[in-house]
Amino acid sequence: MESNPAPAQEAPRRVAHLDMDAFYASVELLRYPELKGLPVVIGAARSAGPRQRPDGTHEFARLRNYAGRGVVTTSTYEARALGVFSAMGMMKAAQLAPDAIMLPTNFPVYREYSRRFKQAVAAIAPAIEDRGIDEIYIDLSAHAEPSRELAQRLKDAVRQATGLSCSICISPNKLLSKIGSELDKPDGLTLLGMEDVPTRIWPLPARKVNGIGPKAGAHLESLGIVTVGDLARAAPDLLQEHFGLSYARWLIAVAQGIDDRPVRTHTEPKSISRETTFERDLHVRRDRSQLSDILQRLCEQLAADLQRKGYEARTIGIKLRFEDFRTVTRDVTLPDAAIDGVAILVAARICLKRIVLDHRIRLLGVRAGSLAARRDPDAGADRGHGVQLQLC
Template sequence: MPGPDPTRPGVLHLDLDAFFAAVEQRDKPSLRGRPVVVGGVGGRGVVATASYEARRFGIGSAMPTAQARRLCPGAAYLAGRFEAYRRVSAEVMALARELSTLVEPVSLDEAYVDLGARTDGLVPDPETVTRVAERFRADVLARTGLTVSVGAGASKLVAKIASDLRKPDALVVVPPAEQEALLAPLPVRRIPGVGAVSAERLARHGLRTVGDLTRAGETELVRLLGRAHGSSLWALARGIDPRPVVSEREAKSVSAEETFGVDLTGRSELEHRVGQLAGRVTARLRAQGLAGRTVTIKVRRFDFQTLNRSRTLQHATASTREVTRQARELLAGLEVADGVRLLGVGVSGLTEYAQADLLSDTEEGPEDAVADEPGEEAVDELRIEPTEPGWRPGQDVAHDEHGPGWVQGSGAGRVTVRFEGPHTLPGRIRTFAITDPALHPADPPVYQPEPPTTPDPPPSS
């Protein structure tokens, strides 16, 4: 597949601002303007997303939740609501597909769009791209109540860097003639593939910014980093990134992971979790009309050692039963008695799935009827750890007398609920026994969107 047109800023990178936290603030009026942290809420939890109010305290993604609590004890710490995030993500991705037939979702809150794939004759010059992107941002706000930052450039690299320059709620369009000047002052770590070791080696030779790399030249970078890495870095430093925008159908793999609040040691429990993860993966495969030949499991042991095992089949499959069986056999070959803190299942070697798998899945038993879960990026970064059996902070609930609300916290046999929604004023608080029969889990509240904006402009002449 050819890459984007290097003479036009036709690649967009869409990035919803503080996505998980923004959805929580939208649906919970009492949290608007307050620090909100979404992620694992238990002792081993990790921050998935922090609102911009929380970031002012130094809280960021991948930080241990315990550390975040020390930095900002007054923040709202929520376990996260996959269903709500999936719903919003689907709405945004649908709007993105109105921009072009070529959309590459990266995670629930990020995607690339190639405007050059449009069939209406639109020319992605800077002025037209600006109009299209601003209209898209307005549509996202009207439809979901959330802001999205957009970067536009002649490549994925430039578009992604641009989307992050003025967050939140910003648009940055980089004409190809300006991309080297944009990149020059940035630290070398902003270039994909430059990790801590490479950055330290470059710094020892006085190469700390992207501009330093371009001035050093390809020969010097090859000498320092080797032929493949040095030549690639030389191209990226000048904004040259030939990677095409690929649709979901061309994804290389589909996977799901789960991190446990307490290490699991029982093999039967791990096998059960493998079945659940396989169900998530195969549901996503079937939804995209895909199957895969290689089944992989990922096991992170109690001592943080990560083990990966894979098996390639003679035929592609999207059968939950088949993927579960293969993954469990791979698990059987690993020593897990000392404890497992993370478990993952993936399928790669993707292709259009066969009719035989459609039929076989209709015959799978109740154990395999597992609901779909979000993409691998979201599953990997959002650890959900209940604080009380059955109730999680942030969880949607409904009470027979008081109506819909959400769990503020629970403990000592009690659960505290605030009754409010996305279109109400901050609501009242009530506390109940965790076994109160009038209190039930509920679906996420429905956000009522505003009318869409005007249609696309006519193609440039």
């Protein structure tokens, strides 16, 4: 009697989260190695960049000299030890670390290093979900190489391509890998299995779970649920009463380390935007010319983004933040898809007419939405320049 062959077992799921260590700051330290070991804060205007002395050394601005309302983009670990973190106001950071070195952001350079590290990873493991300029998920399920050796090979490839360190965690899913990549920073290599959830995940604050934001975290704390372990032990009825059925189910699952989301190697963006925060609030009438120039530049940059990425937009939106921090947005749907600067400027003017401009403006942004693949790749490539936009 012949026996049926046993079905081939599916390889266990292995997902990595790779996160560059203090990415922007680390790139700056490659450019200015004399700053290694010092507290450095990234986020100043370009005018605050270092000045080169006649002997080739650099003179750096100190955070104590900052004046304005910018925010910290990132900081070195030495600055973080002083309490300075990303998204903090630069003025508050200056109070905490007045002697910290202050540097402007340089996004073209950061994007180049981002391209390098992702290219290095893709040469080894191409199933990548891009999560931003400094982090990616990688599906490693099809690789036979042991997790620790594979993780180290990825880290070595990133360092060889960029000169930078990264932290990586390999686990059965995206949830655990995202949490795990933070556990041993910087230059961390972390392996997690479901059996590690009670010992390594449950002691962490509940807010460490990606998806539990400040409001939900504060609500959980008001219920006495502070750690992930508290969440795992919480009564399902209590969670449903306070968060609703869907979110309660999700909380129960993530507290146990359960996450079935796939690694998505390709996603279409829903929108593309450009915005800028001014060093000082701009007056609608007295600063009309400057505002017009800024809006024109943003529209041209947005058009270039669309052309480079191969999209056209059916919706154009405007975003204003006033001096009182009130934010207003307006959108318009176009009869014909836009890609060139002219069409985006015209649409932005229509949106502006629907906003009462009764306060100074501190932020201005333009957004392209309802994106679709461009039908004519060459259309509009050289249009949209030299347009004089008037604020209405």
